Amino acid sequence: MRTIDRIYIDGAFVTPHGSEEFALFNPATEERIGTVRLGDAKDVALAVAAAKRVFPAMARTTKAERIAMLLRLRDAVQARTDDLAAAMREEYGAPAYFTGFSVRNTASIFEVMAASVENYAFERMAGSSAVTMLPLGVVGAITPWNSNFGFIATKLAHAIGSGSTIVIKPAEQSAIQTQVLLECLHAAGLPKGVLNVVNGTGPEVGAALTTHPDVALVSFTGSTPAARIIQRAAIDTMKRTVLELGGKSPTIILDDADLDTAIPVALMSGFANSGQACVAGSRILVPRARREDILARLKQEAENLKVGPAGDPDVRIGPLANAAHWERVQSWIRIGLEEGATLLTGGEGRPEGLDKGWFARPTIFADVTNTMRIAREEIFGPVLSVIPYDDDEDAVAIANDSDFGLQAYVLSADGERALRVARQLVAGRVVINGAPHDPHAPFGGFRQSGLGREIGAYGLDAYLEPRAILKPAA
């Protein structure tokens, strides 16, 4: 049993003022594995005060100083790769392939930001005026449980890159992962107060952060409903917001696609992170003329994907993160059936052979129309919808007919044709033919998928604001 009873304020692990406790579980076994003591609004006030005190010094740091901090953070994460992976395996249950990616990616986020700072023009000219891109002040960040390390690292990297200071409220159910990551970040020896982390719930600690008058920018990753509350709370003091939210991303299989390569890509885009990914390709758009063939292949290959606990390296799909989320995903499967979609594979309950753990059956619905709720709302589990289309134009229209616009996938034997389709899609990122993750590409969404972008110059722009100095000609 782990007891997490400290939060991180002003460069030190301290006992929070808040005293409420929250239980932590292993989602593959449903066993209680620990307890976290939650902070409260008083802890947020102390953390924001610490971040505010050091902000003027942080804002004056040079590019070289920021880059040095970022590279120390990268090294500190790399030094404890195995401990980070172990925490993620136990508390989140992700398959080995995803845990490995997550830990490498966490280190890479700091390195990519170091390169972005190097290349960013903080000093510019506009007409005859000198423009300086200035940090906003204290950043309040709120992160979810589906990629705890990556989201904490992203928010911190942007704060340091821009010369800001930060108070982070991670997802309370990820406290063991947060603790190990924090030990790494602490070892990097940032100036006191630059990084502060307060465990707690959204309505208590999250709300205290989003209403605090000394927080200048709120950076949030999570659900669209929580983002609405956060944005309303931020209005009174005119906080800037960067919001990375949900999606209902389309995977368009064009009629010339080679199914040997397209089907595995479509399935892994949909079931990535056990379906708990904002970028999941959860709507698979298939040409009507090849429907039968594609459905047969999807069914066969989905049923070959191994579901189970993280210890087995062949596992592709792990458990859902918590009991409430398992129930929510089950109810989505019932909604799909009630709406008249055809169950191609999967369904309610646990996969065969797994009698404990929050495992859901990898589920694919066929005969889905784009007006059904399972095609319009984010499910955040291994539940995919197959929607038939007539021609490329129809595919683009269906893909774009969504409240979201985070990511899209195009699969074709012809790269030029895939590109023509990609250029018509309203999405923050369009991935052609299973292209690998690009850590330098801007990340964020159109419409209700969010506001602003993270990563690179696009991410720095959101954390900075221009000051122009106008003076008479000499």
Ligand code: NAI
């Ligand atoms: P959530 O959006 O409620 O939680 C994300 C973070 O926001 C957590 O740290 C939470 O404590 C905080 N939060 C919640 N309410 C808040 C409030 N009023 N003020 C400030 N902070 C608040 O997500 P939840 O409830 O864990 O998951 C529900 C659904 O949200 C999922 O089924 C999925 O559809 C979506 N989701 C999307 C994510 C993404 O990466 N886009 C990540 C997590 C959830």
Ligand code: MG
């Ligand atoms: Mg919630």
